[in-house]
Every structure is written in C-alpha cells, then in structure tokens.
Amino acid sequence: MGTPVIVLFTQDLRPNDHPALSAALHASPQVVPVFVLEPGLLARAARNRRAHLAEALADLRSGLRERGGDLLLRRGDTATEVGRLARETGARTVHLSAGVTRFAARRLDSLRATGLEVCEHPGLTVVPPGDLTPASGDHYKVFTPYWRAWEGARWREVLPAPEALELPEGLEPGDLPELDGDAEGIGALAPDRQTGGWTMARERLRAWLDEGLADYGDRNDDLPGAATSRLSADLRFGCLSPLEIATAARDLPGGSEYVRQLAWRDFHHQVTAAFPWINTRDYRARDREWRDDRDALAAWKEGRTGVPIVDAGMRQLLQEGFMHNRARMITAAFLTKTLLVHWREGAAHFDAHLTDGDVANEYGNWQWTAGTGNDTRPNRAFNPSRQARRFDPEGVYVRRYVPELAELSGARAHTPWLEGFGEGVEGYPAPIADPGK
Numbered sequence: 001m002g003t004p005v006i007v008l009f010t011q012d013l014r015p016n017d018h019p020a021l022s023a024a025l026h027a028s029p030q031v032v033p034v035f036v037l038e039p040g041l042l043a044r045a046a047r048n049r050r051a052h053l054a055e056a057l058a059d060l061r062s063g064l065r066e067r068g069g070d071l072l073l074r075r076g077d078t079a080t081e082v083g084r085l086a087r088e089t090g091a092r093t094v095h096l097s098a099g100v101t102r103f104a105a106r107r108l109d110s111l112r113a114t115g116l117e118v119c120e121h122p123g124l125t126v127v128p129p130g131d132l133t134p135a136s137g138d139h140y141k142v143f144t145p146y147w148r149a150w151e152g153a154r155w156r157e158v159l160p161a162p163e164a165l166e167l168p169e170g171l172e173p174g175d176l177p178e179l180d181g182d183a184e185g186i187g188a189l190a191p192d193r194q195t196g197g198w199t200m201a202r203e204r205l206r207a208w209l210d211e212g213l214a215d216y217g218d219r220n221d222d223l224p225g226a227a228t229s230r231l232s233a234d235l236r237f238g239c240l241s242p243l244e245i246a247t248a249a250r251d252l253p254g255g256s257e258y259v260r261q262l263a264w265r266d267f268h269h270q271v272t273a274a275f276p277w278i279n280t281r282d283y284r285a286r287d288r289e290w291r292d293d294r295d296a297l298a299a300w301k302e303g304r305t306g307v308p309i310v311d312a313g314m315r316q317l318l319q320e321g322f323m324h325n326r327a328r329m330i331t332a333a334f335l336t337k338t339l340l341v342h343w344r345e346g347a348a349h350f351d352a353h354l355t356d357g358d359v360a361n362e363y364g365n366w367q368w369t370a371g372t373g374n375d376t377r378p379n380r381a382f383n384p385s386r387q388a389r390r391f392d393p394e395g396v397y398v399r400r401y402v403p404e405l406a407e408l409s410g411a412r413a414h415t416p417w418l419e420g421f422g423e424g425v426e427g428y429p430a431p432i433a434d435p436g437k
C-alpha cells in the first residue's frame with residue numbers, strides 16, 4: 001500500500017474531468033479528498049452561494065462514496081486543516097486545481113509553508129490562464145485577439161471519473177454545511193434559486209445540448225426567451241468542467257457561438273490571474289467622477305428606479321439569484337454610466353445575490369461595463385429604452401418581474417410614465433433618471 005495523497009477540492013466539485021484527482025490516483029491507490037469550509041469566507045458569501053455549495057458538497061460526497069471513497073469536510077484555515085490531515089494519514093503531497101484570485105495565491109503560499117509537496121493542476125477553465133500570451137505582455141487585455149488565439153489552442157483530453165476510490169481507514173468524515181437560509185452570510189436566499197450539485201448539473205447540461213444549444217446564436221439576447229444555458233453556477237462551483245462542455249458543444253449547431261462565451265470566461269480568468277486586484281481597483285484608471293448617491297443606489301438595488309427594464313433585471317436577481325446577461329449589462333450600465341455610482345457598489349450588490357458570482361467573471365464584467373476594464377470602447381452607451389425595445393419588444397420580460405406593470409399591454413410596459421396622461425402607474429415610481437429615447 002502506497003503513501004496516501006490528499007486532493008483538496010475548491011471550485012471543482014465534480015468527480016469527472018478532474019486533473020488533480022486523476023493525478024492523485026496515479027500517484028497512490030489511497031486518496032484523501034477533502035474540502036475545507038473557511039468560516040471567514042462563508043460569513044462573506046451570498047446565502048445563495050452558501051446553499052448551492054452545501055448541495056454541491058453533498059452530491060460530490062455521494063458520488064465519491066458510490067466509488068468507495070468519501071469527501072472529508074473540515075472547518076478552519078485550509079492550510080492548517082490540510083496539514084493536520086497529512087499528519088493523520090502520513091500524506092506528503094496535496095493536489096489541487098490552480099486558482100486565479102488573491103485568496104487562491106495566499107492559500108497556495110500557506111499550503112507550501114506546511115512543508116507538503118503542493119501540486120497544482122488545470123481544471124477551472126478550458127485553456128489555463130497563462131497558456132496563451134500575446135507577443136508583448138503577460139496576458140491578453142482585449143478579447144478579440146484572445147479569442148483568435150483561444151480558438152487555435154490545443155485542449156487537453158477530457159478525463160473520466162475514477163471507477164473506484166480507496167480511503168485510508170479511521171478518518172472522521174466531518175459534517176456537511178447546513179442549508180438553512182438563516183445561516184451566516186449576506187443577501188437573502190432567492191425563492192426561485194437553482195439547486196446545486198454535479199448530478200443536477202449534468203442533467204442541465206444534457207438538456208441544454210439536446211434542446212437549447214442549436215438556437216443559441218439567434219436567441220442568447222432574447223430577454224423574455226431566457227434561452228441561455230443557465231450553467232453559470234454549475235461552472236462557478238465546478239460541478240461541470242468547462243473543458244467538457246466546450247468539447248461536447250464545439251462541433252454541434254450553435255456550438256461556436258456558445259464556446260465563445262466560455263472563452264469570455266477564460267479571458268476574465270487570465271486577466272484576473274495577471275491583475276488579481278480586479279475586484280478592488282480599476283483595471284484601467286479612467287478618471288471617472290463617481291457620485292455618492294445613496295437614494296439612487298437603494299432604488300437600483302430594490303428594482304424601483306422607475307425604468308422598467310432596469311427594475312425587471314434587478315428583481316430577477318432578487319427572485320432567482322440570477323440575471324440574464326443582457327439585463328446584467330443594462331442594469332450595470334445604468335448604475336455606472338447614468339447614475340454615475342461606482343462599479344464597486346453595484347458589484348457588491350450582485351455579489352450578495354448571484355449564485356454564479358465569482359471574482360473573475362463578476363468584477364471583470366463590471367469593470368468592462370463601467371468602462372474601467374477591458375472594453376476597447378469605454379464610453380459605450382447602453383440606452384435603457386433602446387435596449388428594452390430591441391431585446392424585450394413586447395414587454396414580456398418586464399411584466400414577468402415587475403407585477404405593478406402587469407396590466408400594461410405590449411411595449412407600453414416600458415413607458416409607464418406615459419400612462420394615465422402623465423400620472424404614471426399607481427404603485428410604480430417615476431424614473432429617477434432619464435431612461436433615454
């Protein structure tokens with residue numbers, strides 16, 4: 001029997017296409033899979049993400065148990081807990097997927113400081129950050145040249161889930177985190193949030209490939225159609241492998257438009273790896289003048305700005321812990337470019353509610369929309385009225401999420417201030433800023 005090796009699970013909560021798990025199994029028949037719940041991180045996490053994490057961990061534990069192994073759960077500082085487990089089992093090596101955030105970098109340093117051999121593996125993106133670099137500089141700053149390089153990159157093979165696992169005897173499994181909406185965390189649990197876990201994620205992926213993908217190119221901006229994959233939270237927690245999705249989708253009808261979005265995800269990861277302050281500092285300083293307008297910010301958060309397309313997006317977020325990409329762009333642009341409120345305020349609110357919220361995609365996109373990030377047109381306008389007419393022409397999306405406007409027919413739902421000869425619609429506010437024409 002060889003020396004056991006530890007696999008530290010992080011944002012890769014699946015048994016298949018898991019290079020760290022496969023490498024560990026290659027090194028030793030006895031593998032110790034562990035996830036460490038860090039109380040400090042959990043206290044700052046959205047309740048939607050906490051709940052999704054709890055479900056994903058439960059499902060991964062069942063999956064590993066079915067294969068003869070287990071997922072051990074520990075609470076505390078990751079490096080301390082991994083070090084303790086190494087002493088208990090005699091393990092000298094820990095395998096994990098490489099992360100891109102400052103937290104991941106600190107975790108790596110502390111793991112190394114335990115004296116264990118630490119082996120990092122790909123797994124969180126299709127193409128690992130740093131694999132593609134432009135002729136000058138350490139990362140791509142603009143998406144289009146990145147996409148060209150990404151399309152031509154060689155991908156590693158998708159790995160199968162292990163058939164059997166063996167855990168050293170006598171280890172305490174540890175408790176799963178509670179699902180309770182009252183548990184510590186920020187934001188409220190969304191009534192219509194998506195349930196997490198590898199099993200459900202695979203069903204969603206199968207249904208998407210069979211029924212949704214072919215129309216993706218034509219319908220991804222159709223707000224009422226909600227015709228996108230809704231796989232972002234599964235990707236956020238790694239219940240699905242981005243490489244597996246990209247490999248399965250690439251050659252199917254609709255596949256090239258779809259994998260382009262996965263390339264956006266990779267793009268923001270390689271930006272974050274190179275600029276890990278993406279969630280706190282401007283990627284490109286633009287000398288923007290921000291306004292401290294608490295009332296406007298509060299109205300935006302509640303979905304009571306009086307601009308129906310903005311309010312619909314903001315209420316979808318509260319109801320589902322999710323928002324359509326087009327609505328994310330409209331609401332984020334309204335906050336940063338119309339109300340002139342700092343992107344950090346908006347991102348903090350998204351972060352408190354999005355189940356798919358993560359550092360690279362969330363802050364990369366916020367900075368892109370605010371004009372401080374990777375957009376080559378930082379002054380790009382998002383006129384809410386025009387966006388509404390184009391992407392929700394019949395007002396269906398607005399009526400779905402803003403019940404006060406349910407009685408207005410067709411596109412009239414976008415202009416409630418014209419109803420009742422200037423008196424507006426009862427119970428719905430007048431616009432707090434010019435929604436444009």
Ligand SMILES: Cc1cc2nc3c(=O)[nH]c(=O)nc-3n(C[C@H](O)[C@H](O)[C@H](O)COP(=O)(O)OP(=O)(O)OC[C@H]3O[C@@H](n4cnc5c(N)ncnc54)[C@H](O)[C@@H]3O)c2cc1C
Nearest residue numbers: 228229230231232261265325328332356357358361362365
């Ligand atoms: C202000 C703002 C904030 C955002 N915050 C997040 C976030 O916290 N987490 C997150 O995963 N995405 C974020 N996005 C990107 C995008 O809106 C979501 O990924 C998408 O809406 C998820 O829905 P879907 O899975 O149905 O996407 P699909 O359209 O089906 O796309 C497939 C996958 O591609 C990836 N993807 C799609 N668009 C983008 C993009 N612009 N950038 C990076 N990856 C993308 C996602 O992983 C997504 O699941 C944000 C966008 C904006 C404008």
